[in-house]
Amino acid sequence: MSDESPLITSLRAAVAAAPGDVPLRLHLAQLLLEAGNSEAAVAEAAVALTHAPGDPQARDLMLRAMGGPAAPAAPVAPVVPAAPQTPSVQPPVQPPSSREEFDWQAAEQEVGDVVPPRFVAPDQPDAATGFERPLTSDGSGDAGDADAYDVEAPGGLRLADVGGMQEVKQRLEAAFLAPMRNPELRKLFGKSLRGGLLLYGPPGCGKTFIARAIAGELGASFMSVSLSDVLDMYIGQSEKNVHEVFRMARRKAPCVVFLDELDALGAKRSRSHHSGLRNAVNQLLIELDGVEGDNEGVFVLAATNVPWDVDIALRRPGRLDRTLLVLPPDEPAREAILRYHLKDRPIESVDLGKLVKVTEGFSGADLAHLCDSASESALMDSARTGTVRMINTKDLLAAAKQLRPSTEAWFASARNVALFANDGGMYDDLLAHLKKKRKL
Structure with a gap:
């Protein structure tokens, strides 16, 4: 570019500062073409077409730069800064019938290394990420579809990687993992390959980490779901999101579905003033029962700091019927x-x-x-x-x-619940811990 005129050099700098200014870019392309630099003119015209698809001036300039026949075109006037005006809608310019048809496919291939494709077809890699971007069932590509949920492949994390907490591990093994690991005994005793476990305890004590370790022990995929993944402002969409989560889990079975902060996702319906949240809880109950699909191989784990705020229907037998207290680390x-x-x-x-x-x-x-x-x-x-x-x-x-310790405030609240709202013995393990620590 050392032999370019000062005007072209200045215009290149102006275009670099305002890449979306189509008239300025076309003026640069016109000067490049007149200077005999057709290749650079094609590149500038191609970029202009990405900003203004169908612009007749850009198409005509591209045609002339590619060496095709073109109707005489008025020279592009120098761009002079002016006050912004309301753009007027101009009718499309109809090419003369005698003009030879231009091969746009060949032109697109020639400038493909300059201008990336404007659209990515289904199952083709995204130019920015290199990964496939599959469209959803309705072709919208909306992230709310089940294919957009992150499902982690079976990982190497095991309970042995969790430091200490032997009592928690033993209870997990006896109440949840042992039946899942022994298909013959499970078949003999009529135990289905499905289950629900509610982890509760003070915040920050590793409930999510333990859930991932359980998925590793089972050799299952892991899918974490929170309120933001489900709740939607549109009527009916929240229930659909819950259904899509479980549809994906059934497809990826064996799969652990981890419902984080269950007190938000499965709050007591009697206290909820948001109809969308109540309907989401209803749909969650349906999915846990497996009424609309077979939940064989779908393990539902949930975690909460306040199990007393979870809807009681979620904790009835057959759903999240087993609970495990996760205490501060020993x-x-x-x-x-x-x-x-x-x-x-x-x-x-x-x-x-x-x-x-x-x-x-x-x-x-x-x-x-x-x-x-x-x-x-x-x-x-x-x-x-x-x-x-x-x-x-x-x-x-x-x-x-x-x-x-941040856990002190939690135990102060949990103490009253364990003493006066221990329906069905759900908080017996919490009571035993409080007595052991002499906090009763």
């Missing part, structure tokens, strides 16, 4: 969590034994925050003194002293 679990959050930080002489003892009742999220606070303290000291120092036991113990 000592082995706390040590594993602390090791994980400190492994990539600059530490020296950290006594995890001391730290584990002073973090009784801390949730996994609390422990992560503790490590962040200690790291921040060491960082601020390093910035103040100008000398980098490592994170030590003193930083971590000081951070632990400043923090209060």
